[in-house]
Each structure stands twice: as C-alpha cells, then as structure tokens.
Amino acid sequence: MDMAYDASMKYLSLILVLIALPLNAEIYRWQDENGRIIYSDQYRPDAELVNVPNPVSYKPPVINNIPDEAETPKEPTQSYQLTILSPQQDQALWANDGNVPVSVDLRPELNVEKGEKLIVSLDGMPVGEPQESTSFTVEILERGLHTVSVSLINEMGATIVTSDPVTFQVHRASINRPSAP
Numbered sequence: 001m002d003m004a005y006d007a008s009m010k011y012l013s014l015i016l017v018l019i020a021l022p023l024n025a026e027i028y029r030w031q032d033e034n035g036r037i038i039y040s041d042q043y044r045p046d047a048e049l050v051n052v053p054n055p056v057s058y059k060p061p062v063i064n065n066i067p068d069e070a071e072t073p074k075e076p077t078q079s080y081q082l083t084i085l086s087p088q089q090d091q092a093l094w095a096n097d098g099n100v101p102v103s104v105d106l107r108p109e110l111n112v113e114k115g116e117k118l119i120v121s122l123d124g125m126p127v128g129e130p131q132e133s134t135s136f137t138v139e140i141l142e143r144g145l146h147t148v149s150v151s152l153i154n155e156m157g158a159t160i161v162t163s164d165p166v167t168f169q170v171h172r173a174s175i176n177r178p179s180a181p
Contacts, residue, residue: 026041026043026049026050027039027040027041027049027050027052028040028041028042028043028044028047028048028049028050029047029048029050030044030046030047030048078108080106080107080108080152080160080161081105081106081107081161082104082105082106082150082151082152082161082162082163083104083105083106083163083164084102084103084104084148084149084150084163084164084166085103085104085105086101086102086103087100087101087102087148087166087168088166088168089166089167089168090167090168090169091168091169092168092169092171093168093169093170093171094171094172094173095140095170095171095172096172096173098139098140098172099137099138099139099140100137100138100139100140100146100148100168100170101135101136101137101138102120102135102136102137102138102148102150103134103135103136104118104134104135104150104163105134106118106134106152110132110134110152112132114154114155115154115155116132116152116153116154116155116160117130117131117132117152117153118130118131118132118133118134118136118150118151118152118153119131119150119151119153120136120138120148120149120150121148121149121150121151122138122140122146122147122148123146123147124147130153130157136150140170142170143170143171143172144169144170145167145168145169146167146168146169146170147165147166147167147168148165148166148168149162149163149164149165149166150162150163151163
C-alpha cells in the first residue's frame with residue numbers, strides 16, 4: 001500500500017512540475033529571412049527577449065447584504081379558484097350589438113389592497129385593461145366560434161391563476177335574414 005502511495009505521489013509531483021514549467025517560460029522575438037516576425041519560447045542568438053506583462057485579472061466584489069432565501073419571510077401561497085360563470089361552455093349567444101357579457105367567480109375574493117386585478121383574453125389575446133370587477137363586457141365584432149378565459153394578475157402583472165377556457169358561439173342578425181331573433 002505504501003509503495004502505491006509513493007508511486008502516485010511521484011507522478012503527481014512530476015505532473016505539477018511539468019504544468020508549472022510553461023508558466024515561467026520566456027518569449028523571444030526575431031525576424032526571419034523573409035521579414036516575418038517570429039515569436040517562440042526557444043532561444044536563438046539573434047532573438048530579443050519580449051517583456052510580457054502579467055495578465056489583467058478581475059475579482060468581483062463580495063456583496064454581503066443579500067439575504068438568504070431561508071431568511072426571507074414568504075407569504076403563504078394562497079390557492080385560488082377562478083371560474084367563468086357566463087358565457088357557458090358551448091353556449092350559442094345572439095349578440096347583434098357585438099357585446100358579450102362575461103362574469104366570473106373568484107375564490108377567495110379579489111384582494112384589491114394587494115393590487116390584484118382580472119383580465120379577459122378572447123381567442124388567446126388580452127382584451128381591454130385589467131380591472132377590479134368580476135363582470136366584463138367584451139366587444140366581439142365577428143360572429144362565429146370564440147374562446148374566452150380570465151386571468152388573475154398581481155400588481156406586477158404576473159399571472160396568479162387562469163380560468164379554464166370557455167368556448168361559445170356568437171350569432172348576429174344578417175341583412176340576408178332580417179327575421180332572425
């Protein structure tokens with residue numbers, strides 16, 4: 001066991017010496033017969049020694065005022081339920097003026113003091129500004145199939161929870177069928 005340890009220490013010492021040798025190497029410069037400047041670590045009688053300054057290094061400052069995550073008090077995570085009450089899934093609506101009412105149920109209630117707001121998305125795109133009400137009116141100009149969802153956001157605009165999407169059909173009167181309800 002001691003012989004194996006001695007042999008490994010000899011090899012380790014040899015490796016460390018071989019690694020350290022190039023760190024102290026000198027650099028020489030000379031001009032060849034074609035006028036090219038040559039740099040090398042090998043000495044030649046016509047070469048001049050090049051003074052290589054120590055490399056510039058950077059050590060970042062230590063920042064001591066960053067609190068550990070364990071020290072940072074965290075608010076308890078609250079579980080929200082956000083459900084669209086109207087329109088209902090697969091509902092067909094007559095909206096001749098192009099307006100569709102959307103209402104939601106949020107449990108627990110919206111916390112306005114914390115800056116919580118609701119925003120409606122129609123067909124995957126936000127509609128209007130975030131608001132503090134659970135009732136919205138969405139203006140839909142086109143008849144057809146649409147999907148609506150509502151998201152609860154915090155004061156920074158980050159989404160806390162999003163409702164399940166609801167798909168519904170909008171019908172509008174047509175000049176081709178004026179007798180439609």
